[in-house]
Amino acid sequence: MKAFEAVQHYFDRAADQLSLTDNMRTLLMTAKREVQVQIAVERDNGQLQTFIGYRVQHDDSRGPMKGGLRYHHEVDLDEVRSLASLMTWKTAVVNIPYGGAKGGIAVDVHSLSTRERERITRKFVDEIHDIIGPDTDIPAPDMGTGPEEMAWIMNQHNKYHGFNPGVVTGKPVEYYGIPGRGEATGRGVGILALKMLGRLGHKAEKTRVAIQGFGNVGTHAAQFLHESACKVVAISDLSGGYYCESGIDVPAALHHAEVNDRSLAGFAGVEHITNEALLELDVEMLIPAALGGVITSENAPRVRAPLIIEAANAPVRPDADDILTEQGVKILPDILANAGGVTVSYFEWAQNRQYYNWNLDRVRQELDRVLSAAFEEVWDLAQQENVSLRTAAFMLGISRVGRATVLAGIT
């Protein structure tokens, strides 16, 4: 099953529960616009190279479209389309005034120098500047991108359309960004993970956690949960997995990654495991925070964690979701679990529009408030309707988007 089909599957399950008509389903799941562009740049060695970039604008019935930009060699239109759709339901679940979009470039970021990344990013903006903007579609970071790329995007877009920092979020704090956007997705994962533990009657101190991915999301989730008394026993990145039964020294791991170009390679004093083995560890909480589609029908029967927090987008395939649900595993779905990032992006955008700076305390407080409200709504709906948290989250998102679409007038 391809990535978009998987989202369609989850959408349909919720749409069945809502008795949505076929026409409404088609209207809500069809992207408004899909753009594919050629990005031709000169490499540092003088050679010309062409990359393919995408921006899919899924839905704008609740506000400007919003979603990250992924730089990864596996990016393709189907993946971007699926992620754009997830953004629509995610912004609706946390009830912020946005629609959904996503973009990406098929490129191996590790093969690029900083200057090459800048040239590719600016060239991408040259190709799409007319369809993005603070009131239409606002990019942000995702896998393989961060504050640097966002600063270049703002600067390049402003050359065409005049100064406006609200065209993109996730910018460096000292360049129109907001304190707390860097940590927001991982912190949100942590906040919601603790809420899940509370509802399930588990104590943080008795919770062993395994986290796959040690980038923006994985590092901040690890730090938050470590500081909240959970025992992080495994972490991983592209270099492999690192396990310690008595608990990883999270501050040491964070420091190691910081001074080693964000890699855990060479992190000593722990057992080395594979990324696959990490998913099957005997832990109370599993947090996939890297790529999508990592839990499949093949490995799902071997997953031992009774609780999965989907920090990554779409880490659990639908057939695996069925197997895990059958096994009694509770899953906090991506469109709620990782919504902290886009929530703080919304604060950054609001700050940019007001020219009034927020401080970190205010950002954290508001993040907690938005995520807690969404968690309560999803949890209660799941109980009322006797459905999974994923189906409840999709139901909530689809209802809000559907209602706005109808109120706006369809024809």
Ligand SMILES: NC(=O)C1=CN([C@@H]2O[C@H](COP(=O)(O)OP(=O)(O)OC[C@H]3O[C@@H](n4cnc5c(N)ncnc54)[C@H](O)[C@@H]3O)[C@@H](O)[C@H]2O)C=CC1
């Ligand atoms: N950055 C953000 O604000 C948000 C990110 N997400 C999702 O969270 C996930 C991670 O994103 P970021 O942390 O931003 O990316 P990142 O690029 O900062 O870090 C990705 C991490 O995953 C690791 N990784 C890559 N391929 C891997 C593999 N095959 N096996 C194990 N580890 C692998 C990398 O080594 C790195 O540690 C993605 O699914 C993304 O869509 C979701 C919401 C917001």
Ligand SMILES: O=C(O)CCC(=O)C(=O)O
């Ligand atoms: O911060 C944002 O606007 C979007 C983040 C994102 O791409 C995501 O939530 O998957």
